[in-house]
Amino acid sequence: MKALIRNILGEEFINDIFQKYFRWKEKVQYGIIYPILLKIPFAPNFYFLFSKSFGSEMKMFVGARMDYIKKQHHKTENLFLLRRNIHRLEKGLIMKNRRKIFALDYIEETVTLLKSLIASKNDNDQINWACDILNQYFEVTDAHPKRDNALKIFSTISANRNSDRSFGPFIVPENNKEDQYSFAVLAKKRKSVRFFEPNNIPERSLMDKAVELAALAPSSCNRQPFSFRIVDNPELVKKMAVLPGGTKGFSDEIVAMVAVVGQMNVSPSISDRHLMYIDGSLASMNFMLALESLGIASCPLNWPEDKNKDNKVRALLSLGDFERPILMIAYGYAAKDGKLAYSVRKPLDQLRRYN
Structure with a gap:
């Protein structure tokens, strides 16, 4: 039925109507609804009570x-x-x-x-x-x-110790200037790559190294409420690549993906409800820098709040009841003829303020 309507009215006409409706809806929200909600105590709670995004x-x-x-x-x-x-x-x-x-x-x-x-x-x-x-x-x-x-x-506890290392507190190691230089080079070199060599998927042993380095990222009380679900099966990649936002123009170029999955049942505190998003994001940046250091390109992919897409990934990856995707990362060896976006960053005076 939807396809028939699109054929009769035309794709361009339907998109134009949708954009006009969307802009009208936003005007009503910022001009009428939201100002009222901000003035009445507890009104936002009721307004978003039945929201699909917040509800799930x-x-x-x-x-x-x-x-x-x-x-x-x-x-x-x-x-x-x-x-x-x-x-x-x-x-x-x-x-x-x-x-x-x-x-x-x-x-x-x-x-x-x-x-x-x-x-x-x-x-x-x-x-x-x-x-x-x-x-x-x-x-x-x-x-x-x-x-x-x-x-x-x-x-009364008898553990079979399987390591000669000591895991107690230790003194802060001395800073190495070479490490500072190496990190600066690595951080400047890493860019989001969207075009990869076909049929050339990085070895799993390299991916394991990257995950181990990702795990060194800071984590609240060292709980690490995340995991890396690495997808290198071509058929599964094809199903996954079309789900993140912004991949419409290059989903066919993605040869492998990682779903960074958060786990919510790690704390009894309501104030910790965003823990998996924060810690998972910190680990994800470590992971992408680790990939770069191993010669593997990557691109973080937008994962919007979308219950239907969450459910699709949950089914494809057999996620647990308290797991959900935080973001997706495409990875592989950069195609020789693929271009990169320059993406000028904010200058220092827009990023930094003291006190």
Whole structure:
């Protein structure tokens, strides 16, 4: 039916009508609706109550928060909570005027979590790190009933250490001028590439290196609520490439993609609801710079708030209930004849203000 109407009226006529309607709608919003909403307390809450965009995110957050709190109360496996608590202990240990006793409100929870994770054979550097930090904590803190009870639980834990490295706090390394120069060169060299060599997909071992470097990006309480879903299957790439915004003119040129996926059930706090977007974006920039250092070109792709597109990606990549795409990244080896946008950046005086 839509195709028939387009054939009768013409594509150009329909687009013109749509643009006029869109501009009229915006005038009504900024001229009438939004000024009223700003003057009436709580009015925006009701106005956006049934919004599809906000609604889907809020529904996911409610489910994610329920999942997190349920795990916390039932003392079941929760690696995100363990990572957060161990990081909090780390921060306590590095304080210059360290208190003789701290973390009493979560130390028992932490050792109980560690015990349950070791029991499920999640034995890796995360476990080694947790054990090293807890060892130091119990060595430097004074006696207290909660602390002593946690120590009893910790003493029953037997982890098979699989690393000779120490995972405790360390002194800041000296700054290297060569590193400054290398980063400046790398940052200036990286550009968004939209045209790639066909049938030449980077090896997975290189992608793994880039992901490991991406994981070094800052993350709130070291929770890292994101993952990199690498798509190098040609048929799947073809289905994925048309979904992000702005790929209409070059989707056929994309040979491989990465979906940066956020995970929402990592905190019980409403104020942390944007955590996966912030941390995922920080890691994504690390990832693209890492790709550049390995000779692999990349291009971040716009991922708008669109429930239908979210659902398509969820089905294609079998995402979990509390996962959603943050952004997409096209990658590959840059085509020799492909051009780059110059993209002049803002000057310093528009980017920076002191105090």
